[in-house]
Amino acid sequence: MSTVPPHAGPTRPGAARLETGAPSSPGGAPSGARQATLRRSNLALVARTVHAHAEPPSRADVAAATSMTRATASRLVDELIAGGVVDEIARPATARRGRPATPLVPGARIAALGLQIDVAFLAARLVNLRGDVLAEQVVPGDFVASEPVATLRRLGAAGSRVLSELPAGVRVVGAGLALPGIVSRDEGLLLRAPNLGWTDIRPAPLLGARSLRGLPLTIGNEADLAAGTIAAVAPGRPGPRTDFLYVSGEIGIGGAVVRAGDVVGGRHGWAGEIGHVCVDPAGPTCRCGSTGCLEQYAGRHALLAAAGLPVTAPPERLRQRAQARDPAARQAISTASWALAVALASVINVFDIPTVVLGGHLAQLVSWLQPDLEDQLRTRVLSARWSPPRIVAAELRAAPGATGAAFAELAAVIADPAHWIGST
Structure with a gap:
């Protein structure tokens, strides 16, 4: 879903407004507030553009795709690189004259923890913005009519072990949990999971205080989250x-x-x-x-x-x-x-x-x-x-709901990178 404000238009995100710094009209929003909103929208647009490309784009490609000036696109790319949302990789060898463009790819230093409870297994998986699995644990078992506290503590322990394998320099932005039932996402409540035999369970506190290391937990339906790994082959890439x-x-x-x-x-x-x-x-x-x-x-x-x-x-x-x-x-x-x-x-x-x-x-x-x-x-x-x-x-993968839960957390970073990289 686009985060470009309605006045900016679907194909030209108002980059010119970002550059002009025009004063606000009488009674309108302050110029600084408007600039901040445009910066936020344009960072999101650039992040989406880089992540959606199957082949790594250059700064010039980003500028063309977003209808921004080259200078504006390059400045926004630099912010995203500094925040870890985007990375530069080595320039390809080329027979052409001149300096080859530097390819841009999703960042490798931002990751999310995906968790899943199924009647036959528990899973914890750490995934980065490139869709790479950095660490994982899948614990087989029989969880039909299981005891919620014990099961969630086992899952929390698996999540803690996966987080202990976090590579140096990688930041974890959130955790998602895929559940086989109907959930109230806003309340963080599993309403009913017939095959688990669970009703009205709030998973976050039962996972154990140390297991998530202070990460916010979002819950979702297992099939919805698994379907997300088919709709997107990596976070933000259709x-x-x-x-x-x-x-x-x-x-x-x-x-x-x-x-x-x-x-x-x-x-x-x-x-x-x-x-x-x-x-x-x-x-x-x-x-x-x-x-x-x-x-x-x-x-x-x-x-x-x-x-x-x-x-x-x-x-x-x-x-x-x-x-x-x-x-x-x-x-x-x-x-x-x-x-x-x-x-x-x-x-x-x-x-x-x-x-x-x-x-x-x-x-x-x-x-x-x-x-x-x-x-x-x-x-x-x-x-x-x-x-x-x-x-x-579907491609046969273990615990696709866990991967989808991580993808959903990382999609939030792509949708609003300004929230994660801060002001500059």
Whole structure:
């Protein structure tokens, strides 16, 4: 979302005003206040421009992209470099005459801590503005119906260990926590996580006073934050997909609708709970209290149990059974495909987003799910004749919610770098 003020226009951020220092009109804002606002907006614009480039831009490239003068763009770049938001790297070798431009890249000295609680693991990951993982810990376990204090203390200990590996000269600006349930972000409150068995939990104080080392903690929904790692391949750098429905496959099923690269949160930030879309009112009882929810057919435990496998088995076992033409395995996948088609068709018909990205165990089974699922969606989706639904797999990564939580903290730095680098 742009931070350029409305009077500045979408393509020319008012750089000329920044340079002129014109006095305020009678009754208007003081000139100094206006200058500070323009500086803040222009720093954000330059930061966004550098971070969004797949190939490192030069100062001249930044000036051209932002419609600023070369002198203004260069001065703002210097501020961002001094604050660690942007770095210069070695000039490339060139056969051209003259001095080659110095490439600009996201800063390596600013990082954020991403945390995640899942029913099968805890994760802590330190990520910098370039998207590099500086340190991480993933702790496997069974956290279904777990005790919140003990679980959060274990996560806090993992976070503390990761922070102890912080490279010299790197500054950590915040911490984010991905949770498998509905949250009140502003209150820092997990309202309900059915598979954890948690209700009305405030994680920050339970992590332990020393674990975050005074860092502010922001909480969010696991699927929303994981979807952010698909919408952006690194903080501030858009990915190839900007409009899609993300389905997070774990013991439960999470989801997120992404439009123009942003997660559609809804009025309270609770949108996307596709795992609790009812596909059969007469179906089995779900932990949420309803019946026939999607995750009762396509959740990892449900799929493995239907195939006659222990719920602790890896999804690869299910795929191997299906390849061996095991009838129970194939029936379990077929049932999951049917349930996904019912739920996904409803979302696609409502939101007009025909690309579905499967994550977690569903991504591992995509070769088995995709043909039948796309076939069913062509029948169930009204617009399929003109825009056939597509099923794709997310890149398989451990704890994508933890990475997404760190990305969200770092996106705040890119959106308002003046807050982090101070006045000059």
